[in-house]
Amino acid sequence: MAVRGTMSDLIGNVRTMIGDPSGGGQVFTDQAIQDVLDANREPQRYLILSGLFSYLPGGQAALFEFEARDVFGQIMRNWENDTTLVDAQFNALTPSAREDVNGHWTTASSQLNGVMATGKVYDVNTAAYQLLMMWIGIVKLAEYDMNVDGNDLKRSQKIKTLSDLAKQYGDSGRSGMVIMRRNDVC
Helix, strand or coil: CCCCHHHHHHHHHHHHHHCCCCCCCCCCCHHHHHHHHHCCEEEEEEEECEEEEEECCCCCEEEEEEECECCCCCECCCECCCCEEEECCCCEECCCEEEHHHCEEECCCCCCCCEEEEEEEECHHHHHHHHHHHHHHHHHHHCCCEEECCEEECCHHHHHHHHHHHHHHHHHCHHHCCCCCCCCCC
């Protein structure tokens, strides 16, 4: 499967998180990163977005800006750049501004009856953790400590650094969260 253009922001963010810039010397291809991200995605269907009220001259309330929030009120970030929006009657909306990675969209006209989003949210911390663990495996198989003319060359420092970074992302990923779904509602 080819790398989707809608994944470029997320792939770039993960590359930055794990210290693997694209280009010469990169450890992972964009396809490999996308595959790990895809294994850590949560599809969203008609998620009701939170509106950010603004007021027009004369004090009339308006809703132009919307953001995705989870059941705990936290902003849901790291959406793929193909998120679609609909109004309360399921009419398609074209955002006038979109920040999919930040879970924030702006409409050209006020939507007082609400807006829903359909798309995919990614757990980039868990993806970064998994990629770093893969990288550690690559280093363990290809590199080793040695002594050359009395000089110690310690490649194991690289493994320690990658392990420390992986632990940081592993502790902040979804690994400890339980996702509960009700099957008695649509």
